[in-house]
Every structure is written in structure tokens, then in C-alpha cells.
Amino acid sequence: MSQEAGEIVKKLTSILGEKYVTASLPDLIAYSCDISPEPRVLPDVVVRPKTTEEVAEILKEANKTKKPVVPRGAGTCPAGFIKYQKNAIVVDMTRMDEIIDINEKEMTVTVECGVTWGKLYYELRKKGWRVGSYGPGSALSATVGGALSHHSLAYGCAKYGSVSENVTSLEVVLPTGAIINTGSGAYPHAKKAQRYGIGPDLTGLFLGEGGAFGIKTKATMMIHPFPEAVRFLCYEAENLKQLLDATYEVSKTRIPSDILGFNPWLNNALGEAGFKSLLGKDYTLHVVIEAPNDKVADAQAEYVDNAAKKTGVKEVGAEWLKFFYYPRFAEWWPRTSPKGKRWYAWCNKIPIYDYLRTHELIEELFNKYKDECEKYQLEPYDVMYFVVDWNTVDALLLVYAWDDVPGAREVVRKMWREGFERFVAEGGIHYWLGSAVGELVARNWASEYRETLRAIKKVLDPNGILIPGMLLLT
Numbered sequence: 001m002s003q004e005a006g007e008i009v010k011k012l013t014s015i016l017g018e019k020y021v022t023a024s025l026p027d028l029i030a031y032s033c034d035i036s037p038e039p040r041v042l043p044d045v046v047v048r049p050k051t052t053e054e055v056a057e058i059l060k061e062a063n064k065t066k067k068p069v070v071p072r073g074a075g076t077c078p079a080g081f082i083k084y085q086k087n088a089i090v091v092d093m094t095r096m097d098e099i100i101d102i103n104e105k106e107m108t109v110t111v112e113c114g115v116t117w118g119k120l121y122y123e124l125r126k127k128g129w130r131v132g133s134y135g136p137g138s139a140l141s142a143t144v145g146g147a148l149s150h151h152s153l154a155y156g157c158a159k160y161g162s163v164s165e166n167v168t169s170l171e172v173v174l175p176t177g178a179i180i181n182t183g184s185g186a187y188p189h190a191k192k193a194q195r196y197g198i199g200p201d202l203t204g205l206f207l208g209e210g211g212a213f214g215i216k217t218k219a220t221m222m223i224h225p226f227p228e229a230v231r232f233l234c235y236e237a238e239n240l241k242q243l244l245d246a247t248y249e250v251s252k253t254r255i256p257s258d259i260l261g262f263n264p265w266l267n268n269a270l271g272e273a274g275f276k277s278l279l280g281k282d283y284t285l286h287v288v289i290e291a292p293n294d295k296v297a298d299a300q301a302e303y304v305d306n307a308a309k310k311t312g313v314k315e316v317g318a319e320w321l322k323f324f325y326y327p328r329f330a331e332w333w334p335r336t337s338p339k340g341k342r343w344y345a346w347c348n349k350i351p352i353y354d355y356l357r358t359h360e361l362i363e364e365l366f367n368k369y370k371d372e373c374e375k376y377q378l379e380p381y382d383v384m385y386f387v388v389d390w391n392t393v394d395a396l397l398l399v400y401a402w403d404d405v406p407g408a409r410e411v412v413r414k415m416w417r418e419g420f421e422r423f424v425a426e427g428g429i430h431y432w433l434g435s436a437v438g439e440l441v442a443r444n445w446a447s448e449y450r451e452t453l454r455a456i457k458k459v460l461d462p463n464g465i466l467i468p469g470m471l472l473l474t
Contacts (some may be wrong), residue, residue, distance in 0.1 A: 002290070027046060029042070031046050043088045047090070062089055068086045133153060134219060144163075158256050162389070170183060213460050214460065215466070229292070236315075237284065245312075255304050256387075258386075267284055347395065382395075462469045
């Protein structure tokens with residue numbers, strides 16, 4: 001440990017106590033990676049604050065020496081954040097995991113941003129409530145703050161949009177250590193129930209920016225009654241075009257909470273796992289309809305069913321939705337292959353019919369690397385998509401790889417970066433931003449947009465300590 005690092009450890013220990021500050025090598029190694037294919041990077045020190053005030057003191061101390069600070073949730077996002085950890089203080093937010101208030105009268109929930117979506121889901125459900133869009137695929141372990149930093153999406157996003165669209169107010173520690181509240185929480189006489197109405201949408205500045213503008217410590221979100229009745233619909237399409245036609249017609253109804261399109265590999269993988277109605281199917285569409293009672297649910301299901309079937313798709317069994325996806329929240333996500341290989345993914349949001357081009361792009365990429373995939377035992381797939389906020393789909397494309405095959409990770413990393421470049425060039429919108437994706441996106445910004453964000457970053461972070469390099473803002 002350098003003398004500088006030793007001094008900062010002493011200062012941080014005086015703030016947090018010895019138990020919650022570490023610079024030991026085994027601990028640093030544990031924080032040196034996420035689930036991206038990016039190389040490991042050791043931070044200088046890891047801290048685990050419990051309060052907003054402790055986060056503020058950490059940032060104030062870092063400003064004195066211009067020490068880089070990188071906030072971290074559960075490390076479940078494949079964004080490649082670890083690059084920014086070099087010589088940094090990593091702020092592990094997972095001790096700040098309290099559900100502060102489930103306010104049924106105001107129909108909001110206020111949480112600390114280190115809480116997981118899984119914990120939030122189950123605690124709300126006990127009281128008969130839910131947030132609209134409740135977390136990414138890794139929701140059982142992913143933190144609220146991490147997901148809000150990336151406009152994450154998955155469950156409920158067809159009806160409610162990304163997780164960010166559920167937020168009414170944030171508590172944020174700015175890079176200087178100042179603490180602010182956004183939305184109606186900025187107005188001392190108002191409840192934190194509204195995002196808009198007292199001035200510009202400052203809440204949005206701290207959503208989807210990868211944590212570059214401040215450390216989110218608390219979030220207030222809208223909640224909705226948990227549905228009394230649920231209907232599940234599943235359809236087989238003859239080809240990808242028909243699948244997208246059905247997706248489009250179903251999305252136009254604005255009724256389903258979840259709409260998913262599956263490609264051949266995932267249908268067969270789930271079919272072989274026991275969901276026989278999917279076995280041998282090439283393209284399938286999966287629809288969840290939530291309603292306050294059976295009468296409404298039946299009427300809505302009939303309406304959606306008519307919209308889907310006018311495209312020629314055929315109804316098949318919805319056992320996977322009914323018995324696995326819906327009742328076993330966030331358990332199904334394919335983080336490993338059936339053989340146990342590790343999961344590396346691309347994601348990008350595109351208008352529904354643009355998925356055809358994305359499918360072509362991924363086939364071109366996989367064909368280009370066909371020989372290397374065979375050599376290094378890589379398995380690439382165009383797997384599925386979620387419908388997002390009714391008019392776009394989030395394409396999930398992935399490669400499975402053995403971690404212990406020499407050279408495999410380097411090939412995956414090369415494919416991963418090239419894939420993102422192809423998608424951006426065709427207008428793909430990437431919502432989880434880190435070293436690879438975030439910098440690529442930033443290089444494609446219009447110059448006026450870039451300079452505006454850089455000016456904001458300079459005002460909020462005059463010493464450039466919070467995730468330096470993130471989005472190429474410093």
C-alpha cells in the first residue's frame with residue numbers, strides 16, 4: 001500500500017470505523033471484477049457506509065486529495081465499471097439496504113439505494129403492492145441504485161417502462177459532499193410524491209448517467225396494487241417477421257405488463273428443461289396481463305388474444321409463464337448455459353421492427369467469429385427480447401464461454417466490443433453504461449450534447465473525483 005493510500009485509509013477509518021474500511025488484498029480482489037468480460041482492476045480501498053452523511057464525508061475527504069471515488073452496488077451489471085476503480089475508493093452501497101417507508105396512502109415507497117429489487121419486491125407484496133417496473137434480470141441481487149444508474153429494465157417494463165420511470169424523488173450526495181433532494185422532495189413543504197411540478201426535472205439528471213453526477217442514497221418510487229387476477233398468453237410464430245408483427249399488435253393494446261419474444265435456442269432450452277409446449281418451437285411470444293379482478297382480466301386477455309391472432313400466430317401452452325417466470329420472481333434468468341458456461345451479454349433498445357436488422361447484425365458478427373467460437377468453445381445466441389414501454393424492444397444477445405479455456409475471455413471481449421459498435425452505428429440505444437458501452441455511446445453524442453453534459457459535470461464535480469472518465473466527461 002502506498003503512503004497516500006495508507007493516509008486515506010486512516011481518514012476513512014475515522015469516519016466509518018475499522019470494520020467497514022478495507023485495503024487487504026483478498027478483499028480488493030473480491031471487488032476487482034463484475035460480470036463483464038473486462039479485465040480485473042484493483043481499487044486502493046473499499047468502504048461500506050451506512051448513512052447518507054457517511055457517504056458525504058467520504059466524498060469530502062476524497063476531494064481534499066482528489067482521490068477517485070467509484071460507487072458500487074452488487075456488481076451484477078455487465079457494464080464494465082471496474083476500469084474506473086484504479087487507485088480509487090470503492091463505495092460499496094449494500095449496507096444501505098433499508099426500506100424506509102411503504103406509504104400506502106401516498107402510494108409511494110422510499111428505500112435506501114443499496115436495497116435489492118428482490119427484497120423490495122417481497123416486502124411490498126406482503127402488503128399487496130408492487131413497483132411498476134421492478135428491476136433487471138438480476139433483480140434478486142441487483143441494487144436499486146445500480147439499476148437506476150442504468151435505466152435498467154425487465155419485469156413489468158412493457159407497461160411501466162424502465163425502472164427510472166417509476167421514480168418520484170431522489171436523495172443524492174453530490175461529488176462535493178453536498179446532499180440534495182430532487183422532485184417534490186426539493187420543496188420543504190411537499191411530500192416526495194411527485195417528480196414534476198416545482199421546476200426542471202433534476203431527478204432525471206441522476207438517472208441513467210452511470211453514477212457520474214452523484215451517489216444516490218435514497219429513492220422514492222410509485223407503487224401500484226398487486227394484481228388480484230393474472231392471465232398468461234403464449235403464441236408460436238412461423239418466423240421472426242410474424243413474431244414481430246404479433247409483438248407490435250399486442251404492444252399497441254397498452255395492456256400487458258410483460259411481453260417477451262423468444263428465439264429458437266431459448267425455446268428449446270426451456271423445452272428440454274421440462275416446459276414441453278416450447279420444445280421444437282422456433283419463435284414464441286409470451287404475454288402477462290395483470291388486472292384488479294377476473295372480469296377485467298378475462299376481457300383484457302380476450303382483447304389482446306384477438307390482436308395477436310390477427311397476425312396468424314397460434315396459441316400454445318403458457319406453462320413457463322404461469323409456473324416459473326411469474327411466481328418465481330427473477331429466478332429464471334439464464335446467467336449460465338445448461339452446461340454451466342458463463343454468460344456475457346449485449347443489450348440495446350430499438351423500435352420493434354428494427355429487431356430484424358439487429359438480428360442480421362448479430363448473425364454477421366457470429367459468422368465473422370465462427371472459427372474462433374469453435375476453437376475456444378464459445379456458444380453465441382440471439383436469444384430474446386423484452387418489450388419496453390410499448391414501442392421498443394430490448395434485444396438480449398449473448399455468448400456462453402468457459403472461464404478456464406485460455407484465450408476464450410479475450411475473444412469474447414473482442415466480440416463484445418465490436419457488437420456494441422455495430423449496434424450503435426445502426427441506432428441501437430444502450431442503457432447500461434460502463435467503460436466499453438458508455439465510452440462508445442459518448443463518442444457518438446452530438447458535440448453540443450457532449451459539451452452540455454461536460455459543463456454540468458464540471459459544476460457538480462469541480463475536482464473530477466467521481467468515476468473519472470465515465471462517459472468521457474472528465
